[in-house]
Amino acid sequence: EVQLVESGGGLVQPGRSLRLSCAASGFTFDDYAMHWVRQAPGKGLEWVSGISWNSGSIGYADSVKGRFTISRDNAKNSLYLQMNSLRAEDTALYYCAKAAGLGVPDAFDIWGQGTMVTVSS
């Protein structure tokens, strides 16, 4: 079964850091680009960052550029998001999503259940 499991969320003070992880299973992880998407409570979906299969291409939303860093470890079938200088507006459920493998560029076909990040003093 194809599965993505996020972890690392929690309550953090403004200005602090947090590292999210996403463990992948059931597919050949290093064949696919991966993404982070977030959803603030009661709001819509916002793409945060994406990384190609070999980490050669990386992108960020303007809202997180310079503060967040995406990375992956293909040997560990894992995706990461290092979040620094966190702000209240970063409060959201963070989803890990897999590129569908339908071409380049690509839609997102598998999503994890998400990990909640709350930024508050």
Added chain:
Amino acid sequence: DIQMTQSPSSLSASVGDRVTITCRASQGISNYLAWYQQKPGKVPKLLIYAASTLQSGVPSRFSGSGSGTDFTLTISSLQPEDVATYYCQKYNSAPLFGPGTKVDIK
């Protein structure tokens, strides 16, 4: 920067009705357009990619059309299990989601 808009923002229809949701990109995106369904409290699900290609396992009452800047998602016969928020997404260059359309049963 490209902007994505959706209309309507919400709709209420009867079981069996034909439902159409519109998505518009502020610049041409060819057919790099996907539709997702997110049921309350659930994870988003890919319905359609490349503007009109149905994802495997998605019921055939869902269809998509369009190219360039204007796209539509159609549910040919609304079912109770289709209650959800539907998002369009452009996925060329920096992915961007539309604001969503909430669909309810009248």
